[in-house]
Amino acid sequence: MTRLAVSLGSGLLVVKITAGVWWNWFREPYTLADAPKVDVKVRAEESTYPDVQETTEDVDTLVRVYVQRLKGGDANGIAELAGPAYKQPGPTAAKYVREYGQAAGGPVDVTVLEGSVGYFNSVTVAYRRTGQRQDLLLVKDDGHWWIGLGDGDPAAGS
Template sequence: MAATACALFLGAAALAWWQYRDPAPYTLRASPAVTVTVRPAESEYPEAEEVADEAELLIKAYVQRLAAGDAAGLADLGAPWYTGRRKAAEDLVADYRGVAEQPVVATVDDPVVPYLAVVDIRFTGGKGQTLYLSRADGVWWIELGEGDPAGPGEASAI
């Protein structure tokens, strides 16, 4: 009887973990520490806030990879259906590595469609950049390199 109860408990715990796990295949690393404020653009619609919450990890990982000068890690944040991610990541590291170590503010615009997002990145000192994001199968990616922003996943259902 105790073994059955234990098995049921472990099964329920595994199911709960599976349903509420973070599906993103990327994480923040222990270093370098970065200061990134992610916020939605002012809007009367809730979508910008939802996307800001969903894409926050990706945006922070992006800034962290820039600050570390990690072009390979940055390329891994690029949408898998894009080509030329490594070269594009190397160019971004060359352009933004020095400013990514300072506090950054990222503002997520209202998405026009649920699977595409635009993020305005402002680095300390005034340098800025626009990031384009795509979502497929519940995961946000950076449009990095060459490819179709619609990509697979949610976009292909339209």
């Protein structure tokens, strides 16, 4: 084997390891599906603190996936959005589908509220079709945002 072949092989190994680390640690563990389509506007509460806008950008995908799964009646998919410290999120997810599933079929406005700590944040979900409002607690764990569903104490750690 030539030095060039060894160098190329080593370089490819480094690229594969780096891609694997990114894929497993940095990509979001949930993604928006192609269907059903949802009409969701996510905005930050008016605030003098710039971190509210930053949090809004961070949680945007999570709340869109949540509304999409609500609209699709996917309680199991919603349960997968539960924070790691929460146990048995299924009953809460099923309750949310019953209460808000049809409302998620219309326009939805999500307001990210000013949080007091960096790993908890509340959002208000307003369903324009029905006039319903829902308050959700979002929890940041291992670099990703999750929804507080089921029983758990995220402050105690996972």
